[in-house]
Amino acid sequence: MALNVGKQPLVSVEEVFFSFGTAQVLVDVTFSIMPDDFLAIIGPNGSGKTTLLKIILGILRPVSGVVRLMGEDVKHFSRWERIGYVPQKATHIDPFFPASVREVVAMGLLSKKKFPRLVKHHDEKAIDEALERVNMRKLKNRRIGELSGGQQQRVFIARAIVNNPDILFLDEPTAGVDAEGQSQFYDTLDKLNRMHGITVVLITHDIGIITRHARKVACLNQRLVFHGTHEDFCSSAIVQEILRGDYHLVCHRH
Amino acid sequence: MLAYGFMQRAILAGLFIGLACAVLGIFLILRRDAMIGHGLAHVTFGAVALGLFLKVSPLLAALAVAVLCAFGVVKLRKKAGLYGDTAIGIFSSFGMATGVVLASLAGSFNVDLLSYLFGNILAIEMAEVLLAIILAMVVLFVIVLFYQELLYITFDPESAKTAGIHVTRLDSVIAILTAVTVVLGMKVVGLLLVAALLVIPSAAGLQVSGSFRQAVWLSSTIATCSIMTGLFVAFYWDLPASGTIVLSSLVIFVIFFSVRVMRRRKTSILKGFNNQ
Ligand SMILES: Nc1ncnc2c1ncn2[C@@H]1O[C@H](COP(=O)(O)OP(=O)(O)OP(=O)(O)O)[C@@H](O)[C@H]1O
Numbered sequence: 336m337a338l339n340v341g342k343q344p345l346v347s348v349e350e351v352f353f354s355f356g357t358a359q360v361l362v363d364v365t366f367s368i369m370p371d372d373f374l375a376i377i378g379p380n381g382s383g384k385t386t387l388l389k390i391i392l393g394i395l396r397p398v399s400g401v402v403r404l405m406g407e408d409v410k411h412f413s414r415w416e417r418i419g420y421v422p423q424k425a426t427h428i429d430p431f432f433p434a435s436v437r438e439v440v441a442m443g444l445l446s447k448k449k450f451p452r453l454v455k456h457h458d459e460k461a462i463d464e465a466l467e468r469v470n471m472r473k474l475k476n477r478r479i480g481e482l483s484g485g486q487q488q489r490v491f492i493a494r495a496i497v498n499n500p501d502i503l504f505l506d507e508p509t510a511g512v513d514a515e516g517q518s519q520f521y522d523t524l525d526k527l528n529r530m531h532g533i534t535v536v537l538i539t540h541d542i543g544i545i546t547r548h549a550r551k552v553a554c555l556n557q558r559l560v561f562h563g564t565h566e567d568f569c570s571s572a573i574v575q576e577i578l579r580g581d582y583h584l585v586c587h588r589h
Numbered sequence: 590m591l592a593y594g595f596m597q598r599a600i601l602a603g604l605f606i607g608l609a610c611a612v613l614g615i616f617l618i619l620r621r622d623a624m625i626g627h628g629l630a631h632v633t634f635g636a637v638a639l640g641l642f643l644k645v646s647p648l649l650a651a652l653a654v655a656v657l658c659a660f661g662v663v664k665l666r667k668k669a670g671l672y673g674d675t676a677i678g679i680f681s682s683f684g685m686a687t688g689v690v691l692a693s694l695a696g697s698f699n700v701d702l703l704s705y706l707f708g709n710i711l712a713i714e715m716a717e718v719l720l721a722i723i724l725a726m727v728v729l730f731v732i733v734l735f736y737q738e739l740l741y742i743t744f745d746p747e748s749a750k751t752a753g754i755h756v757t758r759l760d761s762v763i764a765i766l767t768a769v770t771v772v773l774g775m776k777v778v779g780l781l782l783v784a785a786l787l788v789i790p791s792a793a794g795l796q797v798s799g800s801f802r803q804a805v806w807l808s809s810t811i812a813t814c815s816i817m818t819g820l821f822v823a824f825y826w827d828l829p830a831s832g833t834i835v836l837s838s839l840v841i842f843v844i845f846f847s848v849r850v851m852r853r854r855k856t857s858i859l860k861g862f863n864n865q
């Protein structure tokens with residue numbers, strides 16, 4: 336925390352409540368994300384992680400509470416080119432959708448364009464660079480549906496980073512990706528975080544990722560049951576139980 | 590055959606309507622809205638009957654009602670969580686039922702009403718050709734202007750929101766374009782043809798396209814070929830043009846479908862070979 340003193344939070348979530356109909360999903364969630372953070376959000380299935388991310392990004396409106404992105408209420412936020420988002424369902428795209436890898440990455444460029452938003456010749460360079468960073472440049476002209484799940488995931492990451500965003504949100508980005516693909520992927524994320532200074536917010540079920548990569552951890556189960564540095568997370572009594580693979584229980588107890 | 594004025598008019602109107610439908614159709618199919626053309630055509634039937642019944646311009650009545658219903662389908666699906674085809678089914682039944690009741694109240698089925706259902710592209714007037722050209726220009730212009738955004742919201746609507754794209758607004762743009770195309774297209778070439786042109790050429794193009802750009806060009810080319818072939822056949826064998834155009838596009842669809850199936854078989858054989 337000491338490192339971040341004096342900096343403005345990139346994201347601040349203030350007393351957010353959310354429900355689908357009568358079902359409470361988020362209760363009084365408050366926390367903030369600082370520049371350069373590598374934050375892992377964990378929690379059992381259905382604990383509201385995806386919902387929280389969608390609220391932060393303005394895809395869903397909270398019942399009450401406020402979300403600020405870079406100091407601005409998300410309702411009025413307009414600097415979307417500084418945000419990158421890899422949705423949870425990224426690997427479940429329509430396999431017959433006729434979009435090439437290039438076209439999918441080009442979608443990411445739209446956020447920094449004004450009407451009419453046309454992809455120009457000079458945008459090609461940004462597309463190539465983004466694909467290069469995820470090692471996918473060779474497959475630029477392939478149809479996205481023809482790629483493997485892990486390859487598709489990389490394309491979605493390229494789309495999210497094509498504008499060189501300040502903050503990258505990823506919702507279970509490596510679900511269904513093989514072990515080698517995963518370790519390559521997290522190395523890429525580390526590099527983006529350390530070398531390019533991109534803030535990373537990652538939803539995951541993989542405790543290993545937290546111990547190896549994350550510097551902050553938030554544990555969600557309707558309420559925010561833990562939020563702190565990776566060190567606190569490990570040194571707290573919780574972690575012993577986590578290593579026994581029973582972290583749902585742990586999160587309740589905190 | 591090109592020397593005849595009526596053929597020139599048919600080709601012009603057909604090509605313009607065909608192009609607008611082919612490009613719009615790609616978005617509709619990929620949004621799982623392929624049947625909206627058929628649905629709106631039924632609704633329009635009711636609206637035309639309403640216009641004739643109330644003695645207001647059937648075309649204006651149809652336009653107003655079709656736009657409202659296109660919005661209705663979008664809203665029912667989003668807010669009430671109905672499947673798109675269910676929402677379309679409800680609206681089109683409502684349109685047909687209203688049409689039948691009103692037509693009977695008005696005394697009889699008006700000849701006009703039937704001409705909307707089975708338009709005759711070989712008998713259209715210059716004014717209708719102009720209508721077709723203007724309509725197609727407007728539809729294509731709007732699509733070109735919003736091409737990237739429309740592609741994004743079709744592919745991944747939630748992420749599109751995080752690119753600052755007004756998804757709901759563009760949903761409405763597509764709904765309005767579809768309604769206007771169906772109604773004006775019906776006036777010019779009839780229900781059978783416009784509903785078919787919204788689905789078949791795009792579906793054929795989508796069979797083999799490796800990119801969206803390719804899908805747009807291929808579907809437009811397929812629509813053009815279907816219309817030229819269909820008109821040619823209709824002219825020389827004295828057959829109804831709307832039927833021959835639809836059948837030509839179906840032949841092309843079958844060809845492209847076979848190409849895709851054969852391609853896939855080939856790659857799976859190769860994969861099996863590599864796995865051994
Ligand atoms: N569209 C929806 N309509 C109604 N309820 C929903 C909807 N989406 C999610 N929920 C409910 O909201 C709760 C939180 O869902 P959410 O997707 O945020 O969980 P999650 O933490 O991301 O889970 P997972 O680890 O499985 O991805 C769940 O109980 C779910 O049943």
Ligand SMILES: [Mg+2]
Pocket residue numbers: 384385386423506
């Ligand atoms: Mg989730």
